[in-house]
Amino acid sequence: MGHRNIHLRSALMIEALQYEFMRNALVAAVLVSIACGIVGTFIVIKRIVFISGGITHAAFGGIGLGYLLGINPVLTAIPFSLVSALGIGVVSKRTKISEDAAIGILWTVGMALGILFVGLSPGYAPDLFSYLFGSILTVPFTDIIIMLILDLIIIATVLLLYKELQALSFDEEFSEIAGVPTQTLYLVLLCLVALSIIVLIRVVGIVLVIALLTIPTTIVKQFTHKLRSLILYSAICAVILTVAGLWFSYLFDLPSGATIVLLLASVFLISALIKRL
Amino acid sequence: MGSNDIIEIDHVYFSYDGLPVLQDVNITIKERDFLAIIGPNGGGKTTILRLILGLLEPDKGTIRVFGRTPKQARRLIGYLPQQFTFDFDFPISVMEIVLMGRLGKRGVGKKYTHEDIKICLQALEKVGMQSFKEREIGNLSGGQRQRVLIARALTSEPRLLLLDEPVSSVDTQWQQSFYELLHDLNKEIAIVLVTHDVSVISTYIDKIACLNRRLYYHGSKEEGIRKISELYECPVHLITHGPSQYSPEERIDD
Secondary structure (H helix, E strand, O other): HHHHHHHHHHHHHHHOOOOHHHHHHHHHHHHHHHHHHHHHHHHHOOHHHHHHHHHHHHHHHHHHHHHHHOOOOOHHHHHHHHHHHHHHHHHHHHHHOOOOHHHHHHHHHHHHHHHHHHHOOOOOOOOHHHHHHOOOOOOOOOHHHHOOOOOOHHHHHHHHHHHHHHHHHHHHHHHOEEEOOOOHHHHHHHHHHHHHHHHHHHHHOHHHHHHHHHHHHHHHHHHOOOOHHHHHHHHHHHHHHHHHHHHHHHOOOHHHHHHHHHHHHHHHHOOOOOHOO | OOOOOEEEEEEEEEEEEEEEEEEEEEEEOOOOEEEEEEEOOOOHHHHHHHHOOOOOOEEEEEEEOOOOOHHHHHHHHEEEEOOOHHHOOOEEHHHHHHHHHHHHHHHHHHOHHHHHHHHHHHHHHHHHHHHHHHOOOOHHOHHHHHHHHHHHOOOOOOOEEEEEEOOOOOOHHHHHHHHHHHHHHHHOEEEEEEOOOEEEEEEOOOOEEEEEEEEEEEEEEEHHHHHHHHHHHHOOOEHHHHOOOOOOHHHOOO
16 A cells, blocks of 8 residues: 555656646756765865854854845855855964864854844744755745856856865865965855855755765765766766655655755765775 | 075074974075985974975074075975875876976966976976876875875976975885986985985985984084984984995995
């Protein structure tokens, strides 16, 4: 009976594609994967996963601000996460505060601000849950446009600064000696992280963003040593697994963000086992 | 500052979080010097190189490189960092690494030119790694990686070469060619080599500085080796190259 239920749901899925929300979800999956492939790769190879986690959670302050001001929270989260990215970059490089302590502070202060703003906003906060845990099926068209624009900014920046970003990630000190403005470039990289987080927030939510920014690249990195292939295949890996996760969540009526993350983790586990064989 | 002095380190003090690393260090390096800075681990050898490169600022004292501040002069310096500072699992090819030496010649956001690629191929040829140019760094041996990093240090067409522990990871069969290469380069540029391994000193080195927080000796090789042998109570072997003026019996250890 459960079997028939699944068949029925598969049929419904195809039918579902005719709905706007489902098309939006698929487009969102592709847009998310572009950000994952490019920025996720630099996060993994430059080893700034924890910083990225800090910026992600700080972005919640921006979401809360959106509720308070009564505008699209994704729009307010953009400046908020950019400022946190710049803040963390400057604090960690220019002061004596240890980087991980600074990240921990920013992480929680951003969350606290978000909670405060939401508490101060009048009435009930609709879809707050979806910003925390993601909801790919409810991504509105306006957010798709925002995601598209941010993706284009990310692609253009990385195309322009590819050799510098690669050099910075491999050997920051040598790049500095060779005359690359490494501090500025590092801040640019953190801003790209901030933008990619905004692209991802709607789909997997703040709590799960880091999974999409690290797992696809970590899976692919076991099989390639080329930066270009790593970016490309991470993006492809993210597309396939996000859509598959979406499909599973639809079939079994599960929360989409969590399903996508757990599917990513399972594939990582399997790939690690294959690699070891 | 003498007319052919390229580095002048003048009464330099440096500390990390209050812990003194260098105290009252004076070193002068002239054009076409081949200086080995020798000392135990933690003796401040890498710190000296980082000060010369302007990556660190001295607490007290001055450093002039080619008559300028280290930051202004750093593009004239080729630098080989220690191997352990790298993540060799990093997705980057040999050619991409060597091209990093050309970053300063191109502006940010500009593509590398044919000239850059030509210079990099020549550098790879010098270290015998031209056939590996497409190879990813993760697929090379420790000695091969070292050669790639040396090639990178050469592609900025430096007037001074700073090498941090270059011998430790060079494979023994290439060690000879490595010193030959340095000897060749030394005809035009000055070389400063840092090592904790006092038992291996090339005959091509002409000056020695012994550094352990303070500078214990700075001068000719022969006198330096005698000092080191006393200090460490261990024999010092000179690596001879080709038909050498030193025969094994004449080693300084006896």
